[in-house]
Amino acid sequence: MKITSREMLLGWLAGFVMLTAVSLWICGPKVKIWRELNGRSGTVARRIEVAEHLVAQKAEWNKRLRDVAQKLTKYPPDQDVTADYLKILENIVKENNVTLSQRVPQKEKRHDILYSLTINCTWEAELGDLVRFLYALGQQKTTMDVDDLNISLVGGGKNRLKGNFAFVGLYTRTGAPSAQQKKEEIPRKNN
Numbered sequence: 001m002k003i004t005s006r007e008m009l010l011g012w013l014a015g016f017v018m019l020t021a022v023s024l025w026i027c028g029p030k031v032k033i034w035r036e037l038n039g040r041s042g043t044v045a046r047r048i049e050v051a052e053h054l055v056a057q058k059a060e061w062n063k064r065l066r067d068v069a070q071k072l073t074k075y076p077p078d079q080d081v082t083a084d085y086l087k088i089l090e091n092i093v094k095e096n097n098v099t100l101s102q103r104v105p106q107k108e109k110r111h112d113i114l115y116s117l118t119i120n121c122t123w124e125a126e127l128g129d130l131v132r133f134l135y136a137l138g139q140q141k142t143t144m145d146v147d148d149l150n151i152s153l154v155g156g157g158k159n160r161l162k163g164n165f166a167f168v169g170l171y172t173r174t175g176a177p178s179a180q181q182k183k184e185e186i187p188r189k190n191n
Helices: 005-056 058-071 082-095 127-138 179-184
Strands: 073-075 099-105 109-111 114-126 143-153 160-173
Touching (some): 005 058, 082 127, 114 127, 127 143
Parallel strands (some): 073 160
Antiparallel strands (some): 109 114, 114 160
């Protein structure tokens, strides 16, 4: 039996189609993985670039950290700071015509060598007074901030606002920690 040129062409074409199908079946997942790795390498390259940029700014960040550390108030280990921060808050509130209807101090939280005290407050004021209050808060020599500020209009009160916020005071402790603080410390794992 003799193979005609037409049959030869169809055989070659069928072989080529089968070879292409087998190649796609074997190499298709590999190409997909290669594309994912290529995309990840771009993301990793951008992260490395950002990290190198941050490392280059190390001196600036250290200076900022020293400035903030100098601004932190230092208290003895056993002193309750709630009264001090309530007094600071009351003075700023009175100077700026903000009415605090509720002040709820939370328990002091320790973050390594840094401590924070949160006071949840409900307030009422005009917009200008609120802005002056927030500005005056930022101008204090102690490190404090307002967190979770919520604002809404007072019903029937023209230009009056009300809401709540969390007043957060940050400070450090000097001297040896008290027995209570030693109990609260979480043991660190050695890496």
